[in-house]
Amino acid sequence: xxxxxxxxxxxxxxxxxxxxxxxxxxxxxxxxxxxxxxxxxxxxxxxxxxxxxxxxxxxxxxxxxxxxxxxxxxxxxxxxxxxxxxxxxxxxxxxxxxxxxxxxxxxxxxxxxxxxxx
Amino acid sequence: xxxxxxxxxxxxxxxxxxxxxxxxxxxxxxxxxxxxxxxxxxxxxxxxxxxxxxxxxxxxxxxxxxxxxxxxxxxxxxxxxxxxxxxxxxxxxxxxxxxxxxxxxxxxxxxxxxxxxxxxxxxxxxxxxxxxxxxxxxxxxxxxxxxxxxxxxxxxxxxxxxxxxxxxxxxxxxxxxxxxxxxxxxxxxxxxxxxxxxxxxxxxxxxxxxxxxxxxxxxxxxxxxxxxxxxxxxxxxxxxxxxxxxxxxxxxxxxxxxxxxxxxxxxxxxxxxxxxxxxxxxxxxxxxxxxxxxxxxx
Numbered sequence: 001x002x003x004x005x006x007x008x009x010x011x012x013x014x015x016x017x018x019x020x021x022x023x024x025x026x027x028x029x030x031x032x033x034x035x036x037x038x039x040x041x042x043x044x045x046x047x048x049x050x051x052x053x054x055x056x057x058x059x060x061x062x063x064x065x066x067x068x069x070x071x072x073x074x075x076x077x078x079x080x081x082x083x084x085x086x087x088x089x090x091x092x093x094x095x096x097x098x099x100x101x102x103x104x105x106x107x108x109x110x111x112x113x114x115x116x117x118x
Numbered sequence: 119x120x121x122x123x124x125x126x127x128x129x130x131x132x133x134x135x136x137x138x139x140x141x142x143x144x145x146x147x148x149x150x151x152x153x154x155x156x157x158x159x160x161x162x163x164x165x166x167x168x169x170x171x172x173x174x175x176x177x178x179x180x181x182x183x184x185x186x187x188x189x190x191x192x193x194x195x196x197x198x199x200x201x202x203x204x205x206x207x208x209x210x211x212x213x214x215x216x217x218x219x220x221x222x223x224x225x226x227x228x229x230x231x232x233x234x235x236x237x238x239x240x241x242x243x244x245x246x247x248x249x250x251x252x253x254x255x256x257x258x259x260x261x262x263x264x265x266x267x268x269x270x271x272x273x274x275x276x277x278x279x280x281x282x283x284x285x286x287x288x289x290x291x292x293x294x295x296x297x298x299x300x301x302x303x304x305x306x307x308x309x310x311x312x313x314x315x316x317x318x319x320x321x322x323x324x325x326x327x328x329x330x331x332x333x334x335x336x337x338x339x340x341x342x343x344x345x346x347x348x349x350x351x352x353x354x355x356x357x358x359x360x361x362x363x364x365x366x367x368x369x370x371x372x373x374x375x376x377x378x379x380x381x382x383x384x385x386x387x388x389x390x391x392x393x394x395x396x397x398x399x400x401x402x403x404x405x406x407x408x409x410x411x412x413x414x415x416x
Contacts, residue, residue, distance in 0.1 A: 004340070042314070043291070044294070096384075
């Protein structure tokens with residue numbers, strides 16, 4: 001857990017990562033709030049807030065008396081969200097750093113091609 | 119949310135010393151609250167007042183809606199684990215755990231047994247002969263196994279090694295999750311407990327300095343590092359919590375930054391570093407002791 005952002009936001013992101021990677025498939029049950037709290041050594045109320053954030057976003061849904069499950073279509077929606085943020089979160093800082101180091105646009109494209117193994 | 123502890127204008131004088139000075143607070147039911155502050159800040163006195171072990175000079179206290187002073191109904195629902203609990207001479211840990219159920223109606227002997235194993239506590243040694251850490255373990259076990267509706271831990275970890283402290287934190291979270299109750303924990307080891315806390319109260323010189331949700335405090339301060347001119351122009355008219363200068367470099371702690379301000383800082387080539395709860399408390403309570411605005415030159 002890093003100190004710059006609320007822990008419940010970080011918990012929500014960890015769960016989202018697992019949904020995007022497929023570690024938590026759609027319609028599978030996610031660990032309980034108390035399990036998250038014990039595993040990450042955080043206050044259960046904080047873990048619950050993170051889980052509720054994803055319920056509000058429609059990533060998780062609750063089956064009464066059983067627990068939380070990954071919603072149908074959650075993975076596709078999360079991937080679409082992340083693609084739309086890719087430009088600001090990854091490409092802009094990359095280009096800014098490249099400019100600082102005097103790497104030209106062409107060199108950058110070539111480096112990306114090499115890095116992706118293409 | 120219902121408050122189980124409420125204090126209004128609470129003040130305690132010892133001769134000329136104001137140990138607790140006009141403190142007003144509410145502690146919500148079934149939360150874990152951290153009571154943080156420097157030595158002599160008034161943490162212990164505040165807990166003694168809230169548990170009816172001291173008389174207030176002024177102000178009111180309501181615990182479960184009643185004054186705790188000499189109220190059997192309130193006191194049997196409290197447990198107060200002190201840093202230096204006194205036991206009768208010749209008492210052994212086994213006697214402590216045998217008598218605890220007389221005072222705590224929710225006592226869980228099975229949990230106590232597991233904790234005794236976890237802490238490797240010798241039951242048959244006289245309390246006087248226990249190490250400081252083992253003595254602390256006795257208090258921690260009583261505090262957890264009592265399952266009192268309100269539990270106060272006043273620096274319960276003295277002499278406990280890192281492993282034993284981790285056991286305490288883990289068992290506290292585990293048992294709190296299964297049996298929610300109100301816990302007030304005073305500690306200096308802020309980094310160790312920061313993630314366990316739902317609410318944080320910082321006191322300094324008997325007064326409340328900060329009283330907020332732990333999550334709201336997280337990210338409420340940021341340290342900006344870079345060349346002195348760039349840092350100074352970015353910081354501008356903001357309130358500065360802390361400032362260090364090293365040659366042409368400056369490191370300045372300011373309040374919360376929004377995403378646009380973070381981008382602006384990045385474009386100026388400034389580094390942003392988060393401030394932990396512990397650093398925040400150090401900067402807030404350290405600042406009161408020295409005049410602000412003075413530059414510390416390293």
